[in-house]
Amino acid sequence: MAAAGFRRSVVLKRRPGGEPSRGDFDIREDPVPHPEAGDVVTRTIWLSIDPYMRGRLREEQTYATAVQIGDVMTGETVGEVVESGDPAFQPGDLVVGARGWQTHSVTPGKQLVKIRKGAAPLSAYLGILGMPGATAYAGVTEICKPKPGETFVVSAASGAVGSVAGQLAKRAGARVIGIAGGPDKCFWVQDSLGFDDCVDHRSIDLRGELHAACPNGIDAYFENVGGAVQAAVFEQLNPFARVAMCGMVSQYNEKTPPPGPNLGFVVGKRVLIQGFIVSDRPERLTEWRTMAEPLVAEGNLVYREDVIEGLENAPDALAGILTGRNFGKLLVKVSPEPS
């Protein structure tokens, strides 16, 4: 049978104190299971690496259950069905929705979504057409609500979420300023994504450069990083600014988070600061995919991928995304795409 053989899984060995590393995980081998009724076995092709995964390694639970020691590490994948106990799926179907850092996953069929072959590259369903894209969509349209002529700032601007957020704000008519790490990313953000400007957060005068890029102040901010970038942006918010709090990746490796901004400005400037998690309304993902597929196909939404080969390199990939070593949507290629 197609599902015969062994599979490899990356399991949590110990909770990392700071930056996660290869030694915090084990590789486990076991036979590829056969599916129970209703379940589907998939061969993983693409594994998504996202900053939120760091939170799953903590003892304390946040909004989602922590990964337990000995458990397979969680993560979205695109895969090919190899054996199905759900009549809705056949071997050879391509699906998104299985979770796990492993070469083969067993997933209830009702959690899987079939990918329409040829509509877009498979990997795009983990990035611009997946959770990161839908996250950008939710934060921009439900919280930031940029209006024509307003100034919209997004941090981690070359990343999977930030790059989409800025493009959506641009489409809404805003002046869009990215914040990214290093000249290559900043160049790409302006040249390929078409943002109006991009500020390097490693600049010794982040505040001054941000001010030069936003002479009329900041009306909306899509927050991905926290820390010094957050402080610089908050100082330059305009009255009635909206801040979509998507993440604060700069502190995900910290044991004790540093103090934050004094919130007096929130009163005087009537600022709205709102946290959100895309999966709270799963229908957002379907809505976004339907809307974005043609835009991606026509080249009206641009994305960039950073691909790491081999499941065993997933821990290094996670460490890298937390310090901005990736450039674009970070993916692990676990096995070949079907020819």
Place this chain on the structure above:
Amino acid sequence: MAAAGFRRSVVLKRRPGGEPSRGDFDIREDPVPHPEAGDVVTRTIWLSIDPYMRGRLREEQTYATAVQIGDVMTGETVGEVVESGDPAFQPGDLVVGARGWQTHSVTPGKQLVKIRKGAAPLSAYLGILGMPGATAYAGVTEICKPKPGETFVVSAASGAVGSVAGQLAKRAGARVIGIAGGPDKCFWVQDSLGFDDCVDHRSIDLRGELHAACPNGIDAYFENVGGAVQAAVFEQLNPFARVAMCGMVSQYNEKTPPPGPNLGFVVGKRVLIQGFIVSDRPERLTEWRTMAEPLVAEGNLVYREDVIEGLENAPDALAGILTGRNFGKLLVKVSPEPS
């Protein structure tokens, strides 16, 4: 003529470094002016003292223009018309809307609202039926949106804004917990306002007492004080909590505001934090007055006043409200009510 004679005004002499004091102001005497066409001269009966006034003493402007050195200090009053250049007003009319720490003010008639005689005590138009009441109404109904069974917390609970905010949340069916300074205020908040509990912010275990009072966490918070109270409340917010940022009086005398909370929780708990200023939508005040007048008349909304006699004591009154020395809506009685 009725407006003949001299008037006294409290003018800003120097900007206070910390707590404002009598020495930061001068008393100026000049003849009561006659009104130009469209203007109205009023004799001040009641002057409202509110925490926001501290912000007007700062060099840097916030959302409103700073009071300049030598200028009459600003503040809402209830007064009696003594001479009118606006045909809509006659001597003897009672009005709210004139601004200034002075015994007589000159105000464009279009900024004044006539008080319907006998509907409520005159002073109530500066408190529960005035800007503080409308502020509570805006923050509760537009941001906190308490639902039946939810836990609603308000700081400065015995104050002009907090006491109304909690009563409105109670009417919406929420479990309402006040935070106030000292046993007398806490007793009154529970006994007279009918809050479910009240925590003394001077307690050595504020966090623990707040947790005991809010065993199911906090769903909505009406913020008036900032500082340690804010930190304790923020730690205990539930997912999807709403925070109405009305003020942070604990730091109004500080030159450099202290660091604030790390905002990581805003993401994980999808918290909404929103600043607001009631005067951004002036129609709120009319809407609130119309709604609240009968509730106050029937005793269904309770309030308490703390009255200081004499205009010359207004600076001390302001210093007192910034450190919580008042108990209830703080007012200066400038001259007698009409008999």
